[in-house]
Amino acid sequence: MHTSHTTLKYKKDITKEILESIQHAQFPVAITGAGTSKASGLPLLGDMIDGVPLSQFFDGSIFRADKERFYDSYRKVLRLFLQATPNPAHLALAERETFVITQNIDGLHRIAGSERVLEIHGNIRELRCINCGLVESSMRALRYPVPRCPDCHEVLHPGITLEGEEVRHISRATDWAGRADLMLIVGTQLFAHPVSKLPEATRAGTPIFEINENAEVLLPVLLQQEHS
Numbered sequence: 001m002h003t004s005h006t007t008l009k010y011k012k013d014i015t016k017e018i019l020e021s022i023q024h025a026q027f028p029v030a031i032t033g034a035g036t037s038k039a040s041g042l043p044l045l046g047d048m049i050d051g052v053p054l055s056q057f058f059d060g061s062i063f064r065a066d067k068e069r070f071y072d073s074y075r076k077v078l079r080l081f082l083q084a085t086p087n088p089a090h091l092a093l094a095e096r097e098t099f100v101i102t103q104n105i106d107g108l109h110r111i112a113g114s115e116r117v118l119e120i121h122g123n124i125r126e127l128r129c130i131n132c133g134l135v136e137s138s139m140r141a142l143r144y145p146v147p148r149c150p151d152c153h154e155v156l157h158p159g160i161t162l163e164g165e166e167v168r169h170i171s172r173a174t175d176w177a178g179r180a181d182l183m184l185i186v187g188t189q190l191f192a193h194p195v196s197k198l199p200e201a202t203r204a205g206t207p208i209f210e211i212n213e214n215a216e217v218l219l220p221v222l223l224q225q226e227h228s
């Protein structure tokens, strides 16, 4: 375990010393997960879509077995995600120009204005062609029952990594962790490999703060630029 690992739960946990160390960080990195987007009204993994829990929809079995059925459900899932908007946690990370490594597929960090974002599980607002690499807006799935690549006509893959598929950008994420002088772990328990290894990639002494709940309340306080 990293020596300067601190868990923050309440506003009162945020001391003046913590605020100062955060304010002076030159290379702040945040690893974010589902808890970061909780206040944005997204569907949860246990929620049912067409009688199937959302988690099963992401496990890839439906996509592999039946593209038409997959995209029927995908349209419903996508419409739910398209209604979600960034909450104060996303906005605070964007304003502080934090480097963001996210496990979320909702695209809300980019919409909030974060420019340096690694979406390691992809983005549900995109579709990808496995054959030629083309990236399309997911709107194409709203126009066609089974969206195909406009270039090579291959059936498009959702812009997210389904279970069993390789996560993306992990070498750059590891590079960012190694350069970080502050790491925030927000709304995630980091159970999943390989993100679970990222805190270990930080240099010795790098302060690590874990915020599991109330990110939308704590991050705006933690990342404020000016302190009174």
Ligand SMILES: [Zn+2]
Binding pocket: 129, 130, 131, 132, 133, 134, 149, 150, 151, 152, 153, 154
């Ligand atoms: Zn293609």
